[in-house]
Amino acid sequence: MATMGAGYTYRHLVRAARPGAYIQPRRTFTYVPYRRAQENGNNGDGSTQETSPRKGGIFSTIKSFLGGKSETVKPKVTHRPIAPMKKEGSLSSDSIFAEDEPTPKLIASGRTPSRPQKVSQEEAMSAEEIPLEQRNRELLQPFLDPRPKARIRWERKMVVRAIRRRGRLTKTEEIMRTERETLCKSHWFKTSVKKLTPLARQIAGKNIDEAILQMRLSKKKAAKDVLEHLKHAKNVAIVRHGMGLGSANGETPKPITITLKSGERKVIRDPTSIYIAQAWVNRGPYDVDYDHRAMGRINILRPPHTGLSVLLKEEKTRIREWQEREEKALRQRKSQLWTQLPDRKITAQSQYYSW
Incomplete structure (x- = not known):
């Protein structure tokens, strides 16, 4: 039993001393095409890179498995080409976010935004509101009288009501006007x-x-x-x-x-x-x-x-x-006072008593 245990332990030590096999990391979908292109001799920019042909046979494979140096030249991995810079737009001259004075441009293209100039007092006085008499009545008509037909019907109704009452007000209307x-x-x-x-x-x-x-x-x-x-x-x-x-x-x-x-x-x-x-x-x-x-x-x-x-x-x-x-x-x-009945002829008398 002791011999078997010693042999079992020795085999473990031999396995631990043996160099492990080379395990390549897992490649993503985006990484594989570029790696394959490098392996085929294409750098991605139109130029090609020649790699030395692989040498050896089964002995080189065993040598690489045991941890030896491989004679095959490993392809070089290049980075992706960088995307071009985005071009941003510029603010208009009348934007509220524009600056008061011209400053160095913060963007590559476009003019420097500027705040609209303040109106002087003389210009403000000259741009006063137009009096109501001088305004165009045709432009104000949709706002002053939006429903002319309904207004005409209402006025006609009020005139007819006043004519029927002969100008007399109801008691409620008179109270509302006087109190x-x-x-x-x-x-x-x-x-x-x-x-x-x-x-x-x-x-x-x-x-x-x-x-x-x-x-x-x-x-x-x-x-x-x-x-x-x-x-x-x-x-x-x-x-x-x-x-x-x-x-x-x-x-x-x-x-x-x-x-x-x-x-x-x-x-x-x-x-x-x-x-x-x-x-x-x-x-x-x-x-x-x-x-x-x-x-x-x-x-x-x-x-x-x-x-x-x-x-x-x-x-x-x-x-x-x-x-x-x-x-x-x-x-x-x-209404409850007693008044004397006037003298009149007796009519509709019956010859029999009513009781």
């Missing part, structure tokens, strides 16, 4: 409908200045947001719609006492003063908040958002509504 009003919606307040509704009921029907004073003295948390919204609504009504400017124009109307719909008496000294005709609450979206609890737990909260809308009108509207209520009540009283 002013504005609707102002607020942004979303971080509060609930249940908390904001009492404040909306508190300011409804009050004068805008009185409502602002109520919100300023209120202890509610949402009263601060309502106060800012009322100030904004008042400014919008004055600036955009011209409401509440009667006292500013120097008018001194006579005070009038009216009875509100709720039965309350009110003295109006300025018919153009602003009051809150309606105030309602709008339900908004729900936000997401987190409540950090003990032991790393987190509760998801859904805080609600609510908005407030106010409809502002002038006191002359409240005066008109009071007058309409008084006239309606007077007509009802007159």
Whole structure:
């Protein structure tokens, strides 16, 4: 057994001492044609290179297998020809990426880009806008009157309607022409409908200045947001719609006492003063908040958002509504009064009783 083991180990040592065979690396598809061309004597540039013929036979093959030097001259591998440089274009003279002053060219061809020159003040003054009277109406017609046939039909419709009414306006149209009003919606307040509704009921029907004073003295948390919204609504009504400017124009109307719909008496000294005709609450979206609890737990909260809308009108509207209520009540009283029937002949009498 020892002899066999020693012989086995000796054979391994002999194999390890023997020089290994030459293994050529794996060639790619692109590498093979150039290598074959070199082996055939073509360098790729039109010239040929003669290689010495192979010598020897089976002995040279065994010699090369055992690690000896081969007598065959190995072909030389040349690199691929380099591709030509790309030619880039140039910027135009009116490009926004051009340079202010001429600088050395960064590209082989093309002129140096330059920024357009600034227009002088005299040229700018000479190129002023043409007045509207001097413009060409034919060029502006597609923009001023894009659908002339539809405009003509609408004008004809309005003329026919006015003729049928004999120039009389409806009650709604007359109110819109003589009275002013504005609707102002607020942004979303971080509060609930249940908390904001009492404040909306508190300011409804009050004068805008009185409502602002109520919100300023209120202890509610949402009263601060309502106060800012009322100030904004008042400014919008004055600036955009011209409401509440009667006292500013120097008018001194006579005070009038009216009875509100709720039965309350009110003295109006300025018919153009602003009051809150309606105030309602709008339900908004729900936000997401987190409540950090003990032991790393987190509760998801859904805080609600609510908005407030106010409809502002002038006191002359409240005066008109009071007058309409008084006239309606007077007509009802007159319709219920007993009047003496006139004397007339008795007709259609029956000889029998009706019961």
